[in-house]
Amino acid sequence: MNEEQIIRMHAGNGFIAALDQSGGSTPKALQQYGISNSSYSNDKDMFDLVHDMRKRIIKSPAFNSKYILGAILFEDTMRRTIDGEYTGDYLWKQKNIVPFLKIDKGLLEIQNGVELMKPIDNLKGILKEAVEKNIFGTKMRSVIKEANSYGIKSIVDQQFEVAREIFDAGLIPIIEPEVDIHSIDKKESEKLLKIEILKQLSSLDEKTKVMLKLSIPTEDNFYSDLMEDSHVVRVVALSGGYSQSEANKKLADNHGLIASFSRALLQDLTVKQTEEEFNRTLANSINKIYEASIK
Structure with missing residues (x-):
């Protein structure tokens, strides 16, 4: 385990970029980027296109370690290269950005x-x-729809x-039990x-470390005590369907909580933008999310 990366994730200023759209969510990500379903006919072509998108983001001068602490990758992305290096190695060696891997395989039916x-x-x-490809940590997501104590x-x-x-x-595992932002009893679920x-943190042995990725809480600073736990490297927030401006506003009201945004980071990027337009748009998004994260 890389001690420099642990220190960076625990104490660094910035946020985590979630670039981990899976097979199920990739078509929507490409559509948002301006590439329609008719532009590809199979999974290979689809993943080639999304890797080109991610490569464009990662190689952008706007995507740098002054603002970004880490990036979460999809399995396919981990196995691909950027300028001859595996994506995780490129992120760390060329950008000083800590690589994570999404490992979950989706969700079961609601119960x-x-x-x-x-x-x-x-x-x-x-x-x-992941260890062989110098990945630092993993991420896995499940979803809470209702304030059901047994279900939660x-x-x-499981996480x-x-x-x-x-x-x-x-x-280092990122534990992500997302609370649906549209839940009518979101506060009670939290x-x-x-x-x-x-309870689970108190049962861990002294050396075990985790990260937590949570929905931005209804009550400001509700997760402050989790941040102080000795087992917790960092607590980060997902955008959960909020627009970038909404997510940033709510995030800024929570001291110590930093972003791990996907859609809210990429929402204004398109394939037809010139490099100058693309880099300027990405820089604008990154700056706003960074400011909300360190506020």
Whole structure:
């Protein structure tokens, strides 16, 4: 485990860029970027196009370590290269940006008010490959739809069970139990979620470290006590469907909470922009998210 990267993630100013759209969400990401479904006829072509998009973002001078601490990658992206280096190596060696890998395989049907993660096939193999490709940590997402205490406990239990295995493999897990921003009892869900997270953190051995990726809370600074836990490297926030301006405004009201945005980061980028337009637009987004993260 890279000590320099742990210090950077724990104490650095900036945010995490989520560039981890999976097979299911890639068509929407490409459409937002201005590439329609009719532009490709199979998965290979689709992933080629999205890698070109991600490569353009990562290579942009706007995408730099002054503002960005880390970047979350999709499996396909981890296995691809930028200028002859695996993406994770390029991020760290050329940009000083810490690489993470999305490892979850999507969600199960809703039960007890939550969507648990599907089983992660060949988890040991994926973690071994991530270590070999110099990835620092992983990310896995599940979703809370209702304030159901049994469902929320099951989500947190599942996340921490896998997180222990990830840490033992030599990686830092990002635990992401997202609370749906449209939930009618979002605030109550957040209370139940924090109780279960604190229970799990108290059960970890002294050396185990995790990160938490959470929806921006209804009550400002609600997750401050999680940030102070000795097991927690960093607490980051997902945009969760908010527009960039909404997400930034809410984030800025939460001291110590930093962004890990995807759609809110990329929302104004298009394939038809000139390099100058693209870099200027990306820089504008990055600056605004950075300011909200360090405020």
